[in-house]
Amino acid sequence: MSKIEFTGSEVLTAHLPAVEVKKDVYWVGSVHEDIRSFHGYETRDGTSYNAYFIKDEFPTVIDSVKREFAGEFIERIKSVCPLSEIKYVISNHAEYDHASAIPILMKNLDPEVPIVTNKKGQDALVRNYPSLADCKFLILKPKETLTIGKRTLSFLATPLVHWPESQFTYSEYDEILFSMDVFGQHIASGKRFDDEYGWERVKESAIEYYANIVACYRLQTARALKLTAKLGKIDMICCAHGLIIRSHVDEMIKLYQSFTDGSIYRPKVTVVYDTFYHSTEAMARAIQEGAQSIGAEVMRIKASVGGTTQVARHCFDSKATAWGSPTLNSGMHTEVAGVLHYAKGLKILEKKPSVSFGSYGWTPGGTKVMVQELESCKSDVIETIDCNWRPTEEILKRCFDAGIKLGKLALGQELKDEE
Numbered sequence: 453m454s455k456i457e458f459t460g461s462e463v464l465t466a467h468l469p470a471v472e473v474k475k476d477v478y479w480v481g482s483v484h485e486d487i488r489s490f491h492g493y494e495t496r497d498g499t500s501y502n503a504y505f506i507k508d509e510f511p512t513v514i515d516s517v518k519r520e521f522a523g524e525f526i527e528r529i530k531s532v533c534p535l536s537e538i539k540y541v542i543s544n545h546a547e548y549d550h551a552s553a554i555p556i557l558m559k560n561l562d563p564e565v566p567i568v569t570n571k572k573g574q575d576a577l578v579r580n581y582p583s584l585a586d587c588k589f590l591i592l593k594p595k596e597t598l599t600i601g602k603r604t605l606s607f608l609a610t611p612l613v614h615w616p617e618s619q620f621t622y623s624e625y626d627e628i629l630f631s632m633d634v635f636g637q638h639i640a641s642g643k644r645f646d647d648e649y650g651w652e653r654v655k656e657s658a659i660e661y662y663a664n665i666v667a668c669y670r671l672q673t674a675r676a677l678k679l680t681a682k683l684g685k686i687d688m689i690c691c692a693h694g695l696i697i698r699s700h701v702d703e704m705i706k707l708y709q710s711f712t713d714g715s716i717y718r719p720k721v722t723v724v725y726d727t728f729y730h731s732t733e734a735m736a737r738a739i740q741e742g743a744q745s746i747g748a749e750v751m752r753i754k755a756s757v758g759g760t761t762q763v764a765r766h767c768f769d770s771k772a773t774a775w776g777s778p779t780l781n782s783g784m785h786t787e788v789a790g791v792l793h794y795a796k797g798l799k800i801l802e803k804k805p806s807v808s809f810g811s812y813g814w815t816p817g818g819t820k821v822m823v824q825e826l827e828s829c830k831s832d833v834i835e836t837i838d839c840n841w842r843p844t845e846e847i848l849k850r851c852f853d854a855g856i857k858l859g860k861l862a863l864g865q866e867l868k869d870e871e
């Protein structure tokens with residue numbers, strides 16, 4: 453039992469110690485400083501995979517890390533408890549970044565140690581990591597609890613926030629919510645807590661995370677928040693990415709409530725576009741100036757430069773958007789098509805007004821395809837502006853006026869009939 457078996461490549465940078473986040477509760481995760489693309493999410497601040505260990509009569513591990521970091525994860529657990537004493541491994545979420553080191557951990561534990569999860573969790577774990585089929589599972593039904601000594605852990609099914617098996621684990625004794633991806637942020641840091649890193653930066657990263665990962669599951673998130681409110685006191689949120697929340701628990705829960713009830717939406721217009729030869733860009737600038745002229749906040753993003761992550765983050769809390777593309781082979785610029793398709797999947801344009809615009813050479817196909825896509829996003833397209841080659845003063849004036857309209861709608865003002 454003392455020999456550690458590795459079946460994947462491991463990064464042995466165990467320079468960070470296990471961190472006691474509350475008496476006998478430890479962070480044993482890993483920090484991935486140099487990751488810049490996480491299944492397409494642009495993680496410019498890196499990320500962390502937060503796993504936890506509870507020292508009690510029946511020592512318990514909660515979640516794991518990316519397989520590449522299994523070595524340091526196991527070393528951190530060993531620094532606080534011999535592996536032979538571990539009695540339970542809880543899996544709250546079967547995704548690779550939190551579960552792919554579980555098979556390596558299990559190979560180093562007593563074969564009688566069960567993986568504690570729900571039925572969908574078992575299915576997802578065994579399908580993704582076939583060697584786990586040989587492990588024992590303790591499948592929890594709704595409302596079942598697990599006593600590990602002084603602590604009785606309870607579990608909250610949070611289906612589709614953001615995978616079918618997703619669940620929270622709650623320790624009433626510690627007043628800790630182990631919330632897997634929910635409330636997480638893609639931040640790599642040697643700091644472990646929100647107050648050490650700075651709440652404003654944690655908050656901004658949590659908004660970006662929700663917009664890019666969870667936004668399409670708004671109703672399921674609202675339900676999870678409702679059920680969370682019925683748990684006991686929460687003094688600390690041990691999420692699976694980024695900083696642990698101990699000084700801004702209420703603020704973080706209120707932030708998530710603002711995501712689900714829409715109160716996060718701001719008087720802001722996000723203008724997304726791309727261009728070959730600057731005509732569509734000139735139109736985008738005119739729309740920006742129009743919206744700004746009446747006091748709306750504007751974020752103008754060139755799709756190929758800003759990228760999908762920033763587009764999603766800013767469309768998410770904007771009350772209105774504008775989309776611009778030159779016509780390319782009778783359709784949209786590929787970068788604009790890509791980010792619009794991404795926004796559609798995230799459902800972040802629903803019930804929001806939009807304007808479609810773009811330059812063409814001979815037949816305006818870009819905006820035509822774009823309007824179809826915006827309508828399938830359930831966005832209310834209030835105007836389409838096509839421009840043949842270079843924009844004239846008249847076209848730029850139309851764009852400026854369209855910016856004013858979007859700005860007014862973002863500011864909650866009514867449009868007059870003639871507008």
Ligand SMILES: Cc1cc2nc3c(=O)[nH]c(=O)nc-3n(C[C@H](O)[C@H](O)[C@H](O)COP(=O)(O)O)c2cc1C
Pocket residue numbers: 726727728729730731732733777778779780781782783811812813814815816817840841842
């Ligand atoms: C590779 C390529 C394909 C194009 N395909 C079309 C087309 O199918 N239909 C069209 O009307 N214009 C087409 N155009 C012309 C552009 O839409 C036109 O140059 C437009 O003014 C470019 O706008 P921009 O200055 O914002 O890049 C194409 C241009 C390029 C470079």
